[in-house]
Amino acid sequence: MSKPSPTNPAPPTRIGLIGFGCVGQGLYDILQRHPEAGFTVARIAVKNPTKLRPLPAGRFEFHADDLLDDPTLDLLVEVIDDADEAFRLVSRALRQGRRVVTANKAMVARHLPELIALQREFGGTLLYEAAVCGSIPVVRTLDSYFAQEPLLQVSGIFNGSSNYVLTRMREADSDYAEALAEAQAQGFAETDPTLDMAAFDPRSKAVILAAHACGLLLDPDAVLNLGIENVSAADIRYAAERGKKLKVVAILQPLPGGGATVYVTPQFVDADSPLYAVEREFNGVVVDAEFAGQHFWRGRGAGGHPTGSAVLADLVALRHGFRYAYAKLPAETALTAEVPDLELEVYLRSAPAELRRALGLTDVSEQLSAPGFTYDYAVGYVRLSQLHRYRDALRAGGTFVARTGRVRPVVAQPAPQLETALAAD
Numbered sequence: 001m002s003k004p005s006p007t008n009p010a011p012p013t014r015i016g017l018i019g020f021g022c023v024g025q026g027l028y029d030i031l032q033r034h035p036e037a038g039f040t041v042a043r044i045a046v047k048n049p050t051k052l053r054p055l056p057a058g059r060f061e062f063h064a065d066d067l068l069d070d071p072t073l074d075l076l077v078e079v080i081d082d083a084d085e086a087f088r089l090v091s092r093a094l095r096q097g098r099r100v101v102t103a104n105k106a107m108v109a110r111h112l113p114e115l116i117a118l119q120r121e122f123g124g125t126l127l128y129e130a131a132v133c134g135s136i137p138v139v140r141t142l143d144s145y146f147a148q149e150p151l152l153q154v155s156g157i158f159n160g161s162s163n164y165v166l167t168r169m170r171e172a173d174s175d176y177a178e179a180l181a182e183a184q185a186q187g188f189a190e191t192d193p194t195l196d197m198a199a200f201d202p203r204s205k206a207v208i209l210a211a212h213a214c215g216l217l218l219d220p221d222a223v224l225n226l227g228i229e230n231v232s233a234a235d236i237r238y239a240a241e242r243g244k245k246l247k248v249v250a251i252l253q254p255l256p257g258g259g260a261t262v263y264v265t266p267q268f269v270d271a272d273s274p275l276y277a278v279e280r281e282f283n284g285v286v287v288d289a290e291f292a293g294q295h296f297w298r299g300r301g302a303g304g305h306p307t308g309s310a311v312l313a314d315l316v317a318l319r320h321g322f323r324y325a326y327a328k329l330p331a332e333t334a335l336t337a338e339v340p341d342l343e344l345e346v347y348l349r350s351a352p353a354e355l356r357r358a359l360g361l362t363d364v365s366e367q368l369s370a371p372g373f374t375y376d377y378a379v380g381y382v383r384l385s386q387l388h389r390y391r392d393a394l395r396a397g398g399t400f401v402a403r404t405g406r407v408r409p410v411v412a413q414p415a416p417q418l419e420t421a422l423a424a425d
């Protein structure tokens with residue numbers, strides 16, 4: 001066979017596309033507009049045979065496994081909305097030694113040890129840039145560029161839906177329900193907003209980044225996620241009066257002796273933080289590296305084109321033979337549920353007295369409560385592990401928690417005992 005040349009170009013790389021929703025269509029559109037990228041979507045698998053499609057019916061088929069079994073497809077793209085089925089398809093493809101791109105953060109976060117082991121055993125490759133902050137190229141940068149450099153901290157706004165709601169609450173002085181309804185009407189929040197507003201989605205992204213940034217494979221359930229379902233206009237005003245903004249911030253803090261502390265919670269962000277200016281549906285990532293100093297990206301974390309752009313970048317990388325180095329991971333890819341403890345300074349609003357006692361809030365520096373007053377809060381230190389333990393009680397009880405950003409090592413004393421009436425999760 002003659003070598004590709006300007007007059008005899010290489011045939012396009014054949015893609016099997018599984019899923020044709022927001023991301024699948026975004027990718028398809030990008031590839032249609034840029035044939036010079038050298039990719040062709042050869043086969044498309046979807047789920048629902050009766051759905052109306054923007055392409056002729058003959059373009060679609062309904063058994064994704066048939067694409068896995070087609071050796072003429074060079075690369076597979078999995079962009080479906082079902083994490084269990086995505087794991088079944090992706091792990092089967094990796095067992096065949098296939099090269100696959102996915103955007104499914106929940107699936108990757110939950111199954112990363114198996115996915116890495118399958119790549120090592122069968123020689124396939126899985127890339128997932130689109131799964132973390134859409135178009136921001138953070139996974140590959142942490143994995144490759146910062147492969148050897150120690151990182152002091154990775155932090156960021158990893159969820160555009162909750163950031164949109166917080167931005168609109170501040171701009172319009174509206175309450176949570178109103179801002180959420182607006183986000184849903186604008187297409188920036190799902191009909192079921194739980195994954196985004198309760199910070200499960202940014203937690204998955206933090207867990208994925210922990211593998212590349214800190215060499216840690218964390219069980220997602222071991223990572224604290226506090227969201228904004230209980231945020232009120234009073235909390236936004238509290239922040240504004242102090243020159244701060246409320247944001248949902250993920251923190252990955254590698255520890256000198258190994259391991260890392262990882263958590264995702266609302267935080268009062270100062271005006272001198274790059275995250276202060278990340279508004280509406282945008283995401284932001286700050287990397288503090290030992291030698292490189294601080295890096296900051298702001299970009300679109302969702303949407304067909306931004307996410308399709310990240311999938312395209314992965315396709316190009318796969319064509320060049322790229323695979324993640326996971327340079328900071330030990331050879332054994334076991335999951336860990338151990339997140340070292342810390343004391344975090346928090347603003348705790350509307351916490352029933354027994355919950356506050358159970359949390360063990362100490363060193364209270366500020367508080368407001370008066371009989372008959374609906375707005376009551378306290379600022380003090382609480383252990384990360386206690387917040388995690390009572391996460392569901394806080395959520396169910398209507399309590400809003402935000403970090404001030406101050407942390408300190410755990411003071412050596414036993415954790416407060418469980419209150420009899422209070423269920424821990």
Ligand SMILES: NC(=O)c1ccc[n+]([C@@H]2O[C@H](COP(=O)([O-])OP(=O)(O)OC[C@H]3O[C@@H](n4cnc5c(N)ncnc54)[C@H](OP(=O)(O)O)[C@@H]3O)[C@@H](O)[C@H]2O)c1
Pocket residue numbers: 018019020021022023024045046047048049051064079080081082085103104105106130131134301302303304307
């Ligand atoms: N939307 C974003 O901005 C964004 C950003 C980053 C990451 N992601 C991730 O990307 C993935 C896709 O999200 P999306 O927003 O594009 O979802 P979506 O709009 O809901 O589309 C999902 C697609 O998957 C198809 N599908 C579901 N189960 C299938 C199966 N068993 N076999 C074949 N096709 C199947 C659906 O088929 P039908 O068309 O027949 O229903 C649909 O075409 C998710 O993991 C999501 O978390 C999305």
